[in-house]
Amino acid sequence: MTAPLLLARGMVVELANPSSSGRPQRRLAVVLQADRWLQHHPTLTCCPLTRRLVAAPLLRPALQPSGGNGLPGPVQCMADKLFTPARCQVRRVLGTLDGRDLARVELALRQWLELA
Secondary structure, eight states, X not given: OOOOOOOOTTEEEEEEEOOTTSSOEEEEEEEOSXXXXXXXXXXXXXXXXXXXXXXXXXXXXXXXXXXXXXXXXXXXXXXXXXXXXXXXXXXXXXXXXXXXXXXXXXXXXXXXXXXX
């Protein structure tokens, strides 16, 4: 039996998503759920990442790869596409966003959700 994966807000994770073709697909996402709810909850709230860059800097902040975040290349965080996968879909942790990048993602979320 493997130990439960320890997750934290701001981590970049690879998720396995079922697809209609029957072949598993991989999706990168940033964990957004508060740390206090992560370890004992069966799901986690995430913001998906995309390599298809569009001109929407207020809702889709661009993130650049670094040694700390583990991103494979330039991506955008899609604050307008939040989703809540099951914990068992997490395949691996690639890294963690730095404070500046996480703050830009949080700003995009506040704008999208009209939170103060």
